[in-house]
Amino acid sequence: MSTCNTESRHDAELCPDCGHPMVRPSVPNLISYPKNGPLTKTTPLQRVLALAETANVDVFDLANGAPTEVSALVTVSQDPDDLAATVGLAPDLTEDLRTDVIAFVIALVVGTPQTITNTPQATVAISRTPLEPAADGPGHLARHMLYTCGRTTPSATFAIAAV
DSSP states (O other): OOSSTTOOTTOOEEOTTTOOEEOOOOGGGSTTOOTTSGGGSSSHHHHHHHHHHHTTEEEEEOTTOOOTTEEEEEEEOSOTTSOOEEEEEOTTOOHHHHHHHHHHHHHHHHHOTHHHHTSTTSEEEEESSOOSOOSSHHHHHHHHHHHHTTOOOSOOOOOEEEO
16 A cells, blocks of 8 residues: 555556556456446547547538637536537547647536636637646646557647637
8 A cells, every 4th residue: 555645556657747647547457337337448549539529529621621729619508517528629639639639628627617618608618739837727637548549649628718
């Protein structure tokens, strides 16, 4: 058993920002984990997309693209009883950037939906270039989610602007 908070009995990598263990669970060792749950998918992108579906976040490619500095446009339903979001992604994103942006949006929608719903149109634009890693907030949560999904990234924090 660990004797201090920086040790992990699972020999997990520690998050450089918060010091908590970053965990990649072994699906066969997860008791009662669904046979087709998000972690059973093949790639980190597929895992994050499955997680988005579970979180009621609809992901699609923008038909007309997006401004060059925007990776995604995110809208959240105004109905507080049924939180749902749509994420339109710039179609030219790399798989890694697409994965990171989707994880950031999930963390934003689930953790701080008011960041989006408090804007005039309940819509925000997500930057294309990651910011410095965050020690807390949606970018930090996204980084932990990504690690769990099999992707290691230096930052999953992006700028947000009301649309």
